[in-house]
Amino acid sequence: KGDLRKILVDWSATYDATARARLGDMRNIVRKKAGYDEEHLKVIRQVDVLSALELSDIDDLLPCSENLANVGDVVAREQLPDAIARMSSLTKPLLVHAEGGVGKTVFLEGLASALSNKHEVVFFDCFGGGAYRSPEDGRHLANRGLIHIANLLACRSLCDPILPGSDNPEILFSTFRKRLAQCMNTLATANESRELIIIIDAIDNAADFAKERNQRAFPTQLIESFERSGAVPGVKLVVSCRSHRIERSLGDLSYEDFELRAFSLSETSTYLRSRVTGIKAEETRVAQARSNGNARILEHLVDSDRGLLDVSEIDKPIALDDLLQKRIDDALSEAVRRGYKKKEINAFLAGLSVLPPPVPLSEYAEAHGMAIGAIESFAADLAPLLEQTEHGMTFRDEPTETLVRESYGSQTSALRIVAKNLMERQDKSVYAARSLPGLLQRLGDGKRLFKLAFDERFPAAISSTVGQRRI
Structure with missing residues (x-):
């Protein structure tokens, strides 16, 4: 008993009621399994231990899984x-x-x-x-x-x-x-x-x-x-x-x-040879000059028209933020052409930059009063910057997310439109109920946060008292 107490206190990294509760629950499991009531169930299984330790799943022990992008063949860096x-x-x-x-x-x-x-x-x-x-x-x-x-x-x-x-x-x-x-x-x-x-x-x-x-x-x-x-x-x-x-x-x-320096000419050559068939020395020099050795820009040059590597393009450098912004602007122009106002699209991007990912397509479309087909088309236009998963939309990488957050996430007026839309969906959307508090905190909107705390509307999917209390 003494050893068990020391172990659970040490593993809990706390000296409060949590450790005492875990100790009591673990002792109760051992007593119960050893008693006559459990004559045919004397084995203590993993699920019993997890329950006693107040863990819902074994994954709770490793809560921060990696999600690293697959970049293909990796260049051995000189540094x-x-x-x-x-x-x-x-x-x-x-x-x-x-x-x-x-x-x-x-x-x-x-x-x-x-x-x-x-x-x-x-x-x-x-x-x-x-x-x-x-x-x-x-x-x-x-x-x-x-x-x-x-x-x-x-x-x-x-x-x-x-x-x-x-x-x-x-x-x-x-x-x-x-x-x-x-x-x-x-x-x-x-x-x-x-x-x-x-x-x-x-x-x-x-x-x-x-x-x-x-x-x-x-x-x-x-x-x-x-x-x-x-x-x-x-x-x-x-x-x-x-x-x-x-x-x-x-x-x-x-x-x-x-x-960490950008790719040298030799590293750029290695990167291109593994991705472009029959790449020429002069094309490699053009790619190096235009990208300044930035791997993300090189990826763009590889995935785009081979004409971008013509010798005539050597004096036309590309900045990463300019490249990302151009893709976003092209997608915006296409959305405006389909009849949506730029103000609406800015609010869409502003919300996407600050709301917790992945953002569900259907719920986000309804929150903005947009057809889900338009959201899907806009997301497709932004690919591969914006990735669509089975759970929703998320930014593919950090540079894209940073640009959108700095360009659109700082637009308070656009974020207030998002907050207003999410507030109206508190009785319909679990995602809206889960994400609105963080957005209001970001806006510093204490008045609306206080109002939200006493809002008795809950999505129909959240029927338990525990779930409602968490919201």
């Missing part, structure tokens, strides 16, 4: 050996930064693969295919991100797990550091030189979303913990963000700078 060499003497977090479209995520994936031969590597994705903005995701929070990383290590039998449910950041970070130390002790039994590398991608997305919610992003807190309390021996951090977002992501925290 990769330098990054690997820097790891041996690293005393501060290594910050890999670049502008959008250069390939930070793919570079970190390559770094993780190369380091995993000699070290234990954990890769954490802060973007999650845009899921980081979803209310139930919360991957920017310590009680989600730290638990996911710790339990990834626990799945590899390197340390004990941390159970979800802790809202005490001090205890959670203390427990997490203990797990890292435990992990290093386990690794040392096999190879004393094996280190733990934690790679966290897109910390700027986590920092921005946390700021919107008046919360703190766990990657920033983790780096702060390592700086002020000291790093856990043998554990090293690698993080990434856009260059112009370094200050808002890290503030005055110390880091070791690693600027």
Whole structure:
């Protein structure tokens, strides 16, 4: 009993009623299974343990799944050996930064693969295919991100797990550091030189979303913990963000700078040869000049008319934001041609940029008073920037989402139209009921938030008291 109590308190990363409740429920299961009432059901199964630990599913232990894009054949980056060499003497977090479209995520994936031969590597994705903005995701929070990383290590039998449910950041970070130390002790039994590398991608997305919610992003807190309390021996951090977002992501925290450069001519040649049949040397030089080595722009050139690589085009550089904006403008023009007002389309894009993904097509169409066919056509015009899944629409990648958020998500008048539309659908749409509070908070509309809190309209699909209370 004493051992069980210690284990559950330690795994819960809390000293409050949660640990006591779990302990009581676990004891009750053992008593019940050992009693006469369960004569033929004496086996304690996984579902029994999950129930006692107040977990609805085994996936609760790993709440932040990756959603990394498939970019095809990966170019071996020339800077990769330098990054690997820097790891041996690293005393501060290594910050890999670049502008959008250069390939930070793919570079970190390559770094993780190369380091995993000699070290234990954990890769954490802060973007999650845009899921980081979803209310139930919360991957920017310590009680989600730290638990996911710790339990990834626990799945590899390197340390004990941390159970979800802790809202005490001090205890959670203390427990997490203990797990890292435990992990290093386990690794040392096999190879004393094996280190733990934690790679966290897109910390700027986590920092921005946390700021919107008046919360703190766990990657920033983790780096702060390592700086002020000291790093856990043998554990090293690698993080990434856009260059112009370094200050808002890290503030005055110390880091070791690693600027990821765009593709060199040689890397561009490798990229094109694997994707374009019979690519010529002069076409490669044109692609390099027009893209300045930006991988996303190269992708556009590959997928477009071969005439874009003519020698006559060499003095016509393409900026990533200009490329993305042109695709959006073309889709807007087509929607206007079909009879929709630009004000309506701006409101559509504004909502798409701030509402939690994936955004259901049918519900969003009804909220804007638009035919679902028009929404589908508009989404198709924006492909591949906008991806349609079985659950709804979501941005394909971070550069596209960032551009739309900065261009349309800052239009308060457009967002107020979205909020008005969602308010009118509180008794019809679960998505509207789930997403409106976050939008009103972003708008700073306390009056309407207060009104919404006492709104007794609920979608028919939410019939339980628990579901209604959650809304």
